[in-house]
Amino acid sequence: MLKASICTIGDELLIGQVIDTNSATISRAIGTIGVKVTGMVSMPDDTKCIISTLQEQLSLNDIVVTTGGLGPTKDDITKPALATLSGSEGYVLHEGQLSIVKEILHSRGLDMLDINRAQALVPDTCEVILNKRGTAPIMVFRGLGGGNSTLYAMPGVPFETEAALGDVLSDIKAHYPLDNILHHNIMTYGIAESALAKMIAPWEESLPKEVHLAYLPDPLKGVRLRLSIYSGTLSNEKEIIDSKIEELKAILGDYIYSCDDDTLEGRLGTLLKESGKTISAAESCTGGEIAHLITTVPGSSSYFLGSVTSYSISVKEGVLGVKKETIDTYGVVSEEVAREMALGVKKLTGSDYSIATTGYAGPGGGDAANPEGTVWVAAATPDGVFTRKYSYHNDRKRNIQRFAASALYFMLMQILHPQKP
Amino acid sequence: MLKASICTIGDELLIGQVIDTNSATISRAIGTIGVKVTGMVSMPDDTKCIISTLQEQLSLNDIVVTTGGLGPTKDDITKPALATLSGSEGYVLHEGQLSIVKEILHSRGLDMLDINRAQALVPDTCEVILNKRGTAPIMVFRGLGGGNSTLYAMPGVPFETEAALGDVLSDIKAHYPLDNILHHNIMTYGIAESALAKMIAPWEESLPKEVHLAYLPDPLKGVRLRLSIYSGTLSNEKEIIDSKIEELKAILGDYIYSCDDDTLEGRLGTLLKESGKTISAAESCTGGEIAHLITTVPGSSSYFLGSVTSYSISVKEGVLGVKKETIDTYGVVSEEVAREMALGVKKLTGSDYSIATTGYAGPGGGDAANPEGTVWVAAATPDGVFTRKYSYHNDRKRNIQRFAASALYFMLMQILHPQKP
Secondary structure (H helix, E strand, C coil): CCEEEEEEECHHHHCCCCCCCHHHHHHHHHHCCCCEEEEEEEECCCHHHHHHHHHHHHHHCCEEEEECCCCCCCCCCHHHHHHHHCCCCCEEECHHHHHHHHHHHHHCCCCCCHHHHHCCEEECCCEEECCCCCCCCEEEEEEECCCCEEEEEECCCHHHHHHHHHHHHHHHHHHCCCCCEEEEEEEECCCCHHHHHHHCHHHHHCCCCCEEEEEEEECCCEEEEEEEEECCCCCCHHHHHHHHHHHHHHHHHHHEEECCCCCHHHHHHHHHHHHCCCEEEEECCCCCHHHHHHHCCCCHHHCEEEEEEECCHHHHHHCCCCCHHHHHHHCCCCHHHHHHHHHHHHHHHCCCEEEEEEECCCCCCECCCCECCEEEEEEEECCEEEEEEEECCCCHHHHHHHHHHHHHHHHHHHHHCCCCC | CCEEEEEEECHHHHCCCCCCCHHHHHHHHHHHCCCEEEEEEEECCCHHHHHHHHHHHHHHCCEEEEECCCCCCCCCCHHHHHHHHCCCCCEEECHHHHHHHHHHHHHCCCCCCHHHHHHHEEECCCEEECCCCCCCCEEEEEEECCCCEEEEEECCCHHHHHHHHHHHHHHHHHHCCCCCEEEEEEEECCCCHHHHHHHCHHHHHCCCCCCEEEEEEECCCEEEEEEEEECCCCCCHHHHHHHHHHHHHHHHHHHEEECCCCCHHHHHHHHHHHHCCCEEEEECCCCCHHHHHHHCCCCHHHCEEEEEEECCHHHHHHCCCCCHHHHHHHCCCCHHHHHHHHHHHHHHHCCCEEEEEEECCCCCCECCCCECCEEEEEEEECCEEEEEEEECCCCHHHHHHHHHHHHHHHHHHHHHCCCCC
16 A cells, blocks of 8 residues: 655644644545555654755655745745755746746735745746645655655645645546545534434444445534445445445434535525525624634535624614513523514525524633533524534534534534424 | 654654644743753554664654554554563553542543553553543653664643643753753744745844744744744844844834734733723624634634625625625725725724734635635724725635734724824
8 A cells, every 4th residue: 555654844733822723634535545644754854854854754764745835035945945855956937937926916906025035936846736725736756765656845834735625636646546435425514423322323333344434523514424445345335334324324314414525504505595584693602603614615605694793782772673571581691582583584584494502612701500611502494493412512612513513413404494482 | 863753653753634733732831941852753553564664763863752553442553662672571450540530430430441451551671650530651762773762652632642741851950960952932923934034034044054044834823933042052043143133123124013923813902901991893704703713812802803704795885884885886895895894893893903804815806906716804993994905816815814914903003103194
């Protein structure tokens, strides 16, 4: 099996100022084409260290992917280090990347500086994969490690790396013999990884040894179950996978919200587009995260009318029309206030559906009945309003994410299974 | 200077299932006592690989900190690997950790199993630092690496690692002579990394060689400039750093929004708390991201009254009171609509300040005057409304982030430099 090492470069990693998410992103992606990641290394912006570390990794692996150190400033030294490592005799200007640099600068109303132009200069020992989202091209150095090893130098900015990963995977597939791996994703929400594992243990036991299962938890998406199978290892793999997914659906029921690699907001958007219905949101503790998630979906303007973030009681009462008595009687974080918020924003925007949240994200706040980490979610539909309380125990940012995801999941369930109150 | 390596152990890291946050936590902490982290390595649950990698790291560093692989199940093999590496002749039971294990099991209403008891067994070659939050003790192996190197084996569970870090740092201080390292962060916004580098090039040249400068760009925070200096390398380092920061302020002016490690929303919150003023937001293309960012700051409820996400024209007109003629005459994405949105939400919530955005995040949309990637920002203050157009490139999610950050920065500037329209 093809072996790979992921090397991240930058002092900011070693002093802990930045958490490295690129390594996980790259290893997940590279795993999908059947390449085994044997190790991950982070190193400082130090030429000698970069060269010696990469040479060692190249001698141990078929593929080395680096990220970082490709910026235009003095402290970015990955490019010259790779020029030395690959025995380059000079730099050449890559016209394709240069025109992207020009575009990006132009779109930002900036003039082209020499250091911008230098971004399109690459050692004469490498091939280039265009970085369409940023100025630093992806550099491909072949025949290293005293043989057939390849080094891919990628930018450190996560979204540039993510955008270029597809082209890097294609390049690997084009240059190395790889089995084709089929992946099937099943998205679950509302059940913890450990509980999920226990619930499907017998089913997992029943999987053919050629089928590999991975649990990929995400606070905003729930637990993704990934079934992987090497193409050709089974004669009737398609049928087997399909039947296993059917079995899983029977076991997990509504915990499954999609059998594609989807998100809660994406699935919600698909359902609303199909039905031609609209939605709105009233957010207290989630502070805009639900609206933000819904509007990250391209085309969401066709079904998302708008939302109100009612962080103050005055906005809850004055804009959403929550009754003062309701707040006085039940408290701001209560089933009743969530219900009136949902109905208020539905009326205000004239939407078919609406989501509302009120809770304590922390730090602090809450009482015995609704401690920190508690959120009341309300989902209004053409048939009525439905509510549910969710309890978590994490930090503020994580709570806000889980509250928003729980609300989207709860709304999704009301749309999938319409019921009368 | 004392050198350290951080080694994380676990297959889940190498397949990208888990993002390693321990390394950043540990390196941040270890940096504060003046230990230089020279590298970070992630390795699989493989005995041979663990031993050879750790031996190499021990030969290169004074200190090696490992996390992971200390659990009670079969796939946790760090402990036996370390027993072999340290030439242990057997295991001893650590009574102190055993009583913590008993406590933890009791609090969870669980019986003590052999695998639980085994958690308190450690190689006879190590000292123990108690893990008060979990069952696996921190193991300290001294005199490794053919000399004076020390290995600290910590659990993989982040909150257990964080809880035990203080004791580990104390142990390092007690056994090694240490320098102190100082980091100073200057936060900038509104200027690209390359333009920034050109602007401060002469200043950068003038830095003493003991002072290291790093550029750390972030779409939501702008470019962070980090000055690092090892205490004791200069006689009057405090004065030098302070004077260099004053020089930088004179050069960059308003591009600097904080001389601490702050965020735009954090700085905005501090200013509003100090002045006792309130703020609200009206979001179109940013779809809730501004409200979300503002409310990630603990205590934001004291100054953030609320927001309206007006994704539809009906909500712009019906809730925010934007005039139909204004939209018909100037278009939804226009300076005039941004202005009326800001005034509308300010009136609706009764806030002192308000931010509004209308633009094209893409994909698609826009016209010659306001192409995809364009946002009109309006900031209403007690003195009037101020507007500015920002233009970006990139994909939808990235544009939403940059739009929101630009709006926060523009609002910040209006508060810092009040002006009459």
